[in-house]
Amino acid sequence: MGRCIQVFGLLIVAAFLLPSCQRHRGSSDELERLAMKTRQVSSWKRYDTPAGGDSTVPAELGGPGFERIADSLGFQTYVPTPEELPFFGDPRAKTGGRIRIAVPRFPLTFRPYGQHSNYVENSLIASLVYETLLGTHPVTREFIPALASHWKILPDRKTFLYRIDPNARFSDGRPVTAEDVVATWRLVMDETILEPSLQLVFGKFEEPRALSKYLVEVRSKTLNWRNFLYFSAALPILPAHVIGNLTGKEFLERFQYELPPGSGEYIILPQDVQKGKAYALTRRDDYWAKDYPMTRYTGNFDRIEFEVVKDNPLLAYEMFKKGDTDFFIFGTLTTEHWVKDTAYEALQKGWIQKRRVYTDGAVGTMGFAFNMRKPPFDDIRVRKAFAHLLNREALIRELLYNEYELMDSYHANTVYENPNNPKVRYNPELAQQLLAEAGWRTRNSQGILVKDGKPFVIEMGIPKAIERFVTPYQQELRKSGIDLQLKFQDPNTLWRNAMERNFTLFFVNWTGLQTPNPETSLRSELADKNDNNNIEGFKNARVDQLCDMYDTAFSREAQIHIIREIDSIVMASYKNVLMWYPRGIRIAYWDKFGMPEYVLPRFTQTGYVDLAIVSTWWYDAEKARRLEEARRNNKALARGPIEVRFWKEFNEQRFLAQIRSQ
Numbered sequence: 001m002g003r004c005i006q007v008f009g010l011l012i013v014a015a016f017l018l019p020s021c022q023r024h025r026g027s028s029d030e031l032e033r034l035a036m037k038t039r040q041v042s043s044w045k046r047y048d049t050p051a052g053g054d055s056t057v058p059a060e061l062g063g064p065g066f067e068r069i070a071d072s073l074g075f076q077t078y079v080p081t082p083e084e085l086p087f088f089g090d091p092r093a094k095t096g097g098r099i100r101i102a103v104p105r106f107p108l109t110f111r112p113y114g115q116h117s118n119y120v121e122n123s124l125i126a127s128l129v130y131e132t133l134l135g136t137h138p139v140t141r142e143f144i145p146a147l148a149s150h151w152k153i154l155p156d157r158k159t160f161l162y163r164i165d166p167n168a169r170f171s172d173g174r175p176v177t178a179e180d181v182v183a184t185w186r187l188v189m190d191e192t193i194l195e196p197s198l199q200l201v202f203g204k205f206e207e208p209r210a211l212s213k214y215l216v217e218v219r220s221k222t223l224n225w226r227n228f229l230y231f232s233a234a235l236p237i238l239p240a241h242v243i244g245n246l247t248g249k250e251f252l253e254r255f256q257y258e259l260p261p262g263s264g265e266y267i268i269l270p271q272d273v274q275k276g277k278a279y280a281l282t283r284r285d286d287y288w289a290k291d292y293p294m295t296r297y298t299g300n301f302d303r304i305e306f307e308v309v310k311d312n313p314l315l316a317y318e319m320f321k322k323g324d325t326d327f328f329i330f331g332t333l334t335t336e337h338w339v340k341d342t343a344y345e346a347l348q349k350g351w352i353q354k355r356r357v358y359t360d361g362a363v364g365t366m367g368f369a370f371n372m373r374k375p376p377f378d379d380i381r382v383r384k385a386f387a388h389l390l391n392r393e394a395l396i397r398e399l400l401y402n403e404y405e406l407m408d409s410y411h412a413n414t415v416y417e418n419p420n421n422p423k424v425r426y427n428p429e430l431a432q433q434l435l436a437e438a439g440w441r442t443r444n445s446q447g448i449l450v451k452d453g454k455p456f457v458i459e460m461g462i463p464k465a466i467e468r469f470v471t472p473y474q475q476e477l478r479k480s481g482i483d484l485q486l487k488f489q490d491p492n493t494l495w496r497n498a499m500e501r502n503f504t505l506f507f508v509n510w511t512g513l514q515t516p517n518p519e520t521s522l523r524s525e526l527a528d529k530n531d532n533n534n535i536e537g538f539k540n541a542r543v544d545q546l547c548d549m550y551d552t553a554f555s556r557e558a559q560i561h562i563i564r565e566i567d568s569i570v571m572a573s574y575k576n577v578l579m580w581y582p583r584g585i586r587i588a589y590w591d592k593f594g595m596p597e598y599v600l601p602r603f604t605q606t607g608y609v610d611l612a613i614v615s616t617w618w619y620d621a622e623k624a625r626r627l628e629e630a631r632r633n634n635k636a637l638a639r640g641p642i643e644v645r646f647w648k649e650f651n652e653q654r655f656l657a658q659i660r661s662q
Contacts (some may be wrong), residue, residue: 035362043095043302044267047173052215053166054175059356062214064165064551066150073149075163078142080294088139089297089616095283097619098303099593101610102316102325104465105491106276106308109256110268112236113187114248115531116495124611128281129140129262130236135294138601141514144294147176147237147263153228157554158220160228168212169288170239170261175243178210181218183240195246195522197532201230224551225559229515237263263288265299280305284570300618310490311464320588321346327589329609331466331582332400338586339401346590350637351627353591356584357598357644360651361605362512363581365411369506370575373528373537376456377504381438383574385431387424388645389476390577393611394426404580410567410575412581416516418564421571424578430481440481449481454484460505461489461497470507499531506535508576511607516563519547522570537574543569585609590626591637593617598646 026216057063060073070077074330080088108116112126133148143151148162166605168176185208188198206219211394222229242260243251257273265287289295307325309316313333319345328470330338331617338354346352368386370377377383396404408424409417435441440449441457462470467486474484484505489497497503510521510533524539526532543566550562584604595617628639 003411004179033282042319043283043285044269046171047169047286049300057213058108061167061212064166066163066214070150070163073152073408075152075161077150078137078144080137080144083139084139085293086596087601088294090593090618091297091595093297093300093616093618094594094620095300095618096302096621097624099301099614099617099619100305100307101322101325101614102307102309103465104308104313104316104320106279108281108492110259111252111255112238112259113195113198114194114252114255116499117195118533119495120607123258124614125268125281125609126236128161128304128613128614129266129268130262131168131263132165132231132233132235134168135179136233138603141603143232144269146233148232151232157225158223158227159220160213160220160231162216162218162232163216163291164216168263168492169286170263171267171284172239172261173287174241174261175213176237176263177213177240178208179240179244180237182210183244184235185239186236187238187243187246187248187251190248190251193251193367194531195613196526196529197373200520200526200532201517202235222551225554226515226517226551239620255280265290265295266304270593274307278305296613297618301614302619304614313465314519321329321352323590325550326593326626327610327613329606330586330588331606332404332469333512335400335403335582339403346499347588347632349635350639351631352588352593353640354586354588354589355640355644356586356597357600357604358584358648359600359602359604360647361603361608362401362411362514363407364510364512364605364607365407365412365576365578366411366509366581367407367579368577369536370534370577371501371504371537372575373507374499375503376438376458380440380574382440385434385438385480386477387574388427388431388434389480389482389578390425390473390579392580393474396580399469400580403586404582407578407580408571410570410578411512411563414512415560416563416567418567418571421568428480430474437481443481446483447478447481448483457485458482458504459485459505460507461486461494462507463491463494464488466507498535501535501537508535509607512605514603518543518550518563518566522566523547532609538573538575540572540573542571582606583648587613590627592620592627594620594623599644600651602647602650 012526037251042148053062054062055064059065059069082582085091085263094245102616103121107119109118110122110125112122112130125389131147132144133146134151135146137144145165147164147168150164150520164178165175165382165545170176185202187193188202191199204221204224206221209217211217218231238260257275259268265283265284266281268279268281272282281622283299283302287299313331316325317328317334319325332641369382370386372378372383381612392406396402396406408421411417434451439451442450444450444455470486472485474599477484494506497508520526521533522538522540522543523534524541527533527537527539546562546566550559553559553562585600585604587609600612626637628637
């Protein structure tokens, strides 16, 4: 689907921008004052919701006693073993404290659905404020309970039944019911919500039926192995008593920065939103599943605070070093600091810890997107020439200290990558030949290529922060007779332009998908519609056919085969100039937090590091005290190992175990 929760990838417009903060921190008195403020942080609690379900609902319809007969009715659930539970949350975790995160932009909305809701920030908020019917296992990706305690797939593989957990409650104290599922589906299917990919994905279902207060039936119109995944784990459920009578247009008008009640672990309070500057989420101490085994040790921070500093990741890094933010994610623009800035006091004395964490998360795609709907990029020869004029090898070597790998696939570093994809490399001679074939043969007095009396001039909007990495490309294009004119713009403005197709060349960074879903970025029917992820205007009849085939490919082998063919077709279209991806996830943090042995969950990817951290780390009061004391007395703390290879070793051990069992 490309826009929701953990199953789908999201577009990061300002991909190079990194967390920052506006406050400074220095003296011991200030340290103590901030420490006191942290200890005063409190969670939010309003309702004491009774355990158990509505006694008037019969057990066979999901009411009390359903658990005893669920198996006989064909329902299934998932109960983790004690050995698995640490992967859901570390049992050492404690609730309390806060964590401070700086972000490069204030989102256009907080909504989980509708126009402009496909930012990474929206996914993070939705993951913490709302819940889906089911979740996925953090290691195996199997389905696990969430709002639904049990589920059933009928033999036709098109009909699904879900039993809502009778304990589930929204933050306003109202119970979650089957009617909430129905109302949510109706809302996302309303075209006036201005997000057509929602209708593409959820239009594959008939309207859900509430069979009782706790049982909901969902029928698919066609056979599609992903339908159960999407409806189960990618549809945040909203309360029918709030959104049930709203059109999509009314929903957009009513909810922008204030949200309908959610059933998740956090809430956004109106007083914690400073538009354009900051926002915060507060832990719900009345969260209905806080004592469930799989959620007992997640959502540990009382407050998660976000502060906006626009377009200045280098300043953000310096502020992190001063203690204004609690962790830092190193990206393209700060790779030099990861490699070379190793002598400052906080790092040398162990107050700040660095980690490179290798996970199994998809790396996504990053690069330049062409608007193929209009000249000059409606000509594949021009697109191909642009691809051969980006000297990726030199940029990785000279600006990125060989910390990155070349990207030659839309599914890099996964089993879905087609190994036979052409390896596009810097080749200005070939680029010049391609441009000449496209009619760009002569130059004017300024050395700019001319065709039909018009010079080859392209305007591109970018955030100021990525100028350093775009300028070398601009220079290479200029040598070949192309005038790329850069215009510095706010990330939100850039995003609007992309969604309205008001661009010629656009920088994108898509997060990856653990389960590929090509249709929402590649379907021809989306190419000429606004507000969806097919921003390039890609159309291909064979890819449309493969998307249909993919829907009914129930074997993993067949799925891989299809995605690899799609990968090769899309690569051959040159709809993007792909760039690179990092070796591991590189983070630094002030040593006042507890975290699991693996540091980040198995499938964490670069676009969701902050979500992984706020979900699984915790504020460690004793470590915070030791850190404060060490800074006050100028003493060192122990420095841990930088490389974290838990998941790589885990995979190797599993592979060896499989070999030995054969």
